[in-house]
Amino acid sequence: MTTDEFGDRRDIPGMIDAWDRVTGAVPFTINQEIPGMLHAKLVRSLSAHARIAAIRVDRARRVPGVVTVLTGAQLAARRDISPYFGPFLRDQPILAENKVRFVGEPVVAVAAETIESAEEAANLVEVEYEDLPAVFDPVAAFEEGSPILHEEPPKMSSLFVDVTMRNRVGTNVANVYSIRKGDIEKGFAEADHIFEDVFSSPAVQHVPLETHVCVASVARGSITVWASTQTPHVVRAQLAEIFGLPLSSVRVIVSTLGGGYGAKTYPKIEPVTAVLALVAQRPVRLHLTREEEFVTVTKHAATVRMKTGLRRDGTITARQSTAYFNTGAYADVGPRVIVWGGFGQGGPYRIPNLFVDTYSMYTNTPPAGAFRGFGINQTAWAHEVHIDMIAERLGMDPLELRMKNVLEEGEAFATGDPVENWHSKELLQSVAENIGWTYPVAPHRNGSRIRAKGLSVSASRAIPLAVSTAAVKMNIDGSVNVLSSSVEMGQGIQTALALLAAEALTVAPSQVHVSEVDTDVTPYDQQSSASRGTYSMGAAVQAAADEVKGQLLQLASEELEVSPADLEVVAGHVRVKGSPDRCLSFSEIVRKSRSGNLMGQGRYRAGGALDPDTGLSLGPGPGHWHQAAGAAEVEVDIETGHVDVLRFNAAVFAGRVINRVQAELQTEGNVAFGVSQALFEEMVFDHGQLQNTNLGDYMISSIKDMPQQLNVTLLEYPERSEIHGVGETALPSIMPAIANAIYNATGVRVTDLPVTPEKVLRGLRLNGNGAS
């Protein structure tokens, strides 16, 4: 066997379990059943903000098959349960205790022998609400006199060290992140022009086709949950805290997810399922309906007010920007999202004087959490439309204005840390060339349809201070097990890790098996999100594989009586340099040394802590800058306002691509996400009541909404051997590129997403050039 036999990694099928995926055999958590399992149903709040005056459960309890009907008050009365959770602030009750804070909040939980009985019982629970004044908008929630959601200071969590909590007790501010870089007054004084604009984007839902599901079993001081979660170790830590158990007594098992996109990060339904199992003393299964999924987690709606000063030649001298992120009724990961939403306001640009305040605001809407793009979507929407508006006011080519101001290698990001492996210019150049960018923009009219192009560029920073660990085990036959807590959700992480381990150990990928996640067995990983799986877990797996390789060399050196320095590892063998026939296979080494198996451990730790006062980096950053550029060509029908995205060019920096087809799929998937967020996705609320709670009323992109032509550019510098996650890199650049193209076609500038046909037509009418 030689390394050549493994062929080009790019020839390996996109996913190692592809067969199971096309035969439908892949084991989603929705398939999980255990004997004696009960089915759960939640009674949810009908009021956006209210005191719970009374709950009547007698009729529900009498429904045949009902085992447990549980209220928040009952939970609060138990001494074996700590009934609140949340990754940064323990502000979310497992079941509402004495008040409700959003329509859809779980109030009562029912467990019954069949789902039909559970549903029937849930329908018979009566809850009396005394309505309180409510607030739905994050800017209104900031104003004095606004209704306050949380009067009491919530317990803080110590799970994460990367975010400084500056929540303001007695207000709706769940956290604040500020940047004070340079001298903002001096910066504006140096400017010849100052422009200020306001941008907003609505709440949207992730819509994983598999909704949240959890099966929990509680026995003699231990808990096992099968959960559809992207953060198994966080769920374990929170369940341990809720139940007052050591981590070792909580086991979280995660098989592959039917989509995540951030929705399945941090505890959601796991706490309530587990407490039901405890109270019922039976295993319990909870599987959300689509309607329930919509009110479980959302993408933060956000309003950004951005003021930028520039010299006559277009050089940015200063930016002052304030953003209000709507984190909903409970903070979830909102306190961290605003850090990204904070430095995101600097974009990929060189801004010497930057003054940013970003607020995570409580409102009476469903909790907002992590969403693909993590705070950068909302801010790239602002800075990329803003920069096009500025270019027009200055009479400049928007491409040139971007080129003039984007960061170059080694310059300071918004957080002050120098950017490395930075390629904004190259990415922009590539999409502009591919789309055939010209200035002045030349819209092309054909009857009522007008075509034009638009550009954008975006960037983000990786999660600092995060830790991933992995273990690699070599068996007596030379085959390899990788133990990792990275969750497979379609991004192909198991395939990527198998390829990396195979490469590091010079074995065939078919010899490598990557475990499913089981916190009893698989080592710690902070989270499978923020596109960090491939690079951080990948680095941990490589380190673990290197350790195994070191052991192989040591053992072979003893066996062959040669110094390890004179040995080399080639294609599953260790051999003496220069005498290829003095050679042992891995299997022989493990066998002869009577090792049983070899075990290696690896760890990846990111740096990059931020100063709580200035928001600036305290040391070397976490590296791995996510960078993208997008170019769209759209066709707008000015009679109907309908927009078709004809072509899209998405370019992302990919470092070294491990699995090309997966990197393409993820980027194409971002385009599918971006097109529908640009044009029609929006959760519509009326007094806190969601109006579009199903896939009939809430549109997501279908195959027909995809650009007719989609080019994905994966910019690689493989010689630097650096792996970059691309799970969400492209997304933030997509919405503004499309909106800028629509403007270039029609002269209609929409600053609040989505750019619906109604807004296009209204804009055309206001401009006085609607279809005649």
Next chain:
Amino acid sequence: MGMERADRATKKTKGTEAAVTSEIVAGPPIGAESPPTELAITLRVNGAEHQVRVLPGHTLLDVLRNKLKLRSVREGCGIGMCGACTVLVEGEPISSCLQLAWMAQSREITTVEGLSQDGQLHPVQQAFLDKTAFQCSYCTPGFVLATVSLLTSIEDPSTEQIKDYLAGNLCRCGSYVKIVDAVLAARDQGNPRKRHSSTASPVDERGVHL
């Protein structure tokens, strides 16, 4: 967009009557003193007959997934909009979340479990595998079955026809580009009608009937 979506919803729920009936029959049994009576029915699925006891309101999706444990049949929306629950009934793709189980009696039902034979993937499955036309793959069985039906009902479909036909199947991971590639590959690889019908005339390698 809205209009297109409505079209495909109607197309997908073939037998709209079933959908309408479903709402009436499945009316909430709130406060019922005794559980609704179960029906004993026979379903013909993937060539085998199954006796099952179902409630009148049980959908075909409920029964295939939960009683017959055919795990390729998955709910995405429950209202006929996403296609994740697609199965073939007499070769026609339907949303099994809208079809009442008892109404599907004595009709031939095909799920993805019934496509691969003797450890061999169906050509459409093989094409999806070759092109990696999925990420999480939650939607894949629905797309595969819709494609099987497409390739048996439209000869040599164009890219536009493919997109029209598959517009009722949603893939939130956005694997659409590679899905189209897979369908084109399956189309060019031969007309799958041949596999299922003994009366099909021979075709040449481009799927042209001889």
